[in-house]
Amino acid sequence: MKQEVAVIAGVGAGLGWALAKRFSRAGMRVAAVARDVDKLKELADAEGSADIRLERCDVAHPAEVARFFERVEKELGVPGIVVFNAGAYERGGILESEPETFERCWRIGCFGSFLVGQAAARLMVSKRAGTILFTGATASLRGSAGFINLAAPKFGLRAVAQSMARELGPQGIHVAHVILDGQIDSDRDHRLLREQAEPSMLPPDDIAEAYYQLHRQSRGAWTHELDLRPWSEKF
Numbered sequence: 001m002k003q004e005v006a007v008i009a010g011v012g013a014g015l016g017w018a019l020a021k022r023f024s025r026a027g028m029r030v031a032a033v034a035r036d037v038d039k040l041k042e043l044a045d046a047e048g049s050a051d052i053r054l055e056r057c058d059v060a061h062p063a064e065v066a067r068f069f070e071r072v073e074k075e076l077g078v079p080g081i082v083v084f085n086a087g088a089y090e091r092g093g094i095l096e097s098e099p100e101t102f103e104r105c106w107r108i109g110c111f112g113s114f115l116v117g118q119a120a121a122r123l124m125v126s127k128r129a130g131t132i133l134f135t136g137a138t139a140s141l142r143g144s145a146g147f148i149n150l151a152a153p154k155f156g157l158r159a160v161a162q163s164m165a166r167e168l169g170p171q172g173i174h175v176a177h178v179i180l181d182g183q184i185d186s187d188r189d190h191r192l193l194r195e196q197a198e199p200s201m202l203p204p205d206d207i208a209e210a211y212y213q214l215h216r217q218s219r220g221a222w223t224h225e226l227d228l229r230p231w232s233e234k235f
Contacts, residue, residue, distance in 0.1 A: 008030065012034065026227040031079075037054045065119050081130065084121035110160070113156070176225065
């Protein structure tokens with residue numbers, strides 16, 4: 001039986017790596033995608049994850065995304081699941097944010113979701129099957145002061161997911177948007193929350209398990225939007 005292929009776009013030491021490991025444990029051939037694969041190599045070597053294939057790709061560049069998916073199809077096969085987990089964020093309000101910063105965050109978080117989602121869908125439609133998951137945030141639902149560089153891309157990403165779900169669902173492709181309502185337990189978010197004492201955070205492995213279960217859902221009862229939060233998060 002041919003191994004299922006998983007693509008995780010936007011892999012770092014937190015959620016992205018947890019997703020790669022979870023799908024690998026399920027027996028899938030995993031392509032872990034990042035702009036800087038050197039950091040991933042260190043992580044893979046330290047954890048002995050030789051079965052996870054590390055791939056360099058900038059999700060904000062159309063030609064790179066196209067070449068990457070051509071390579072995946074040729075060398076691994078049509079992906080059964082693609083997760084868009086990439087994003088960039090720099091805190092700032094409307095008065096002080098630089099146009100270049102806003103554009104960079106939008107290109108990676110929103111334009112990148114379009115490019116990756118489109119490339120994945122073009123391969124999956126031939127099989128009339130597959131799952132495409134997008135990582136969202138609380139900022140996907142509402143903008144907050146000082147978070148314009150996050151909210152705008154996440155709003156756009158959610159729209160991409162909704163449009164794709166309505167277009168591709170009848171063709172057998174499951175598209176879902178996952179709202180992470182809370183900070184992920186990672187080195188990056190520990191730095192962002194350094195002023196808080198013992199913050200309650202989302203464990204990456206638990207999030208990854210939820211993504212895996214979304215992929216395994218029967219098409220008779222698909223989830224389109226799922227929100228995940230730690231037990232102590234107010235909502």
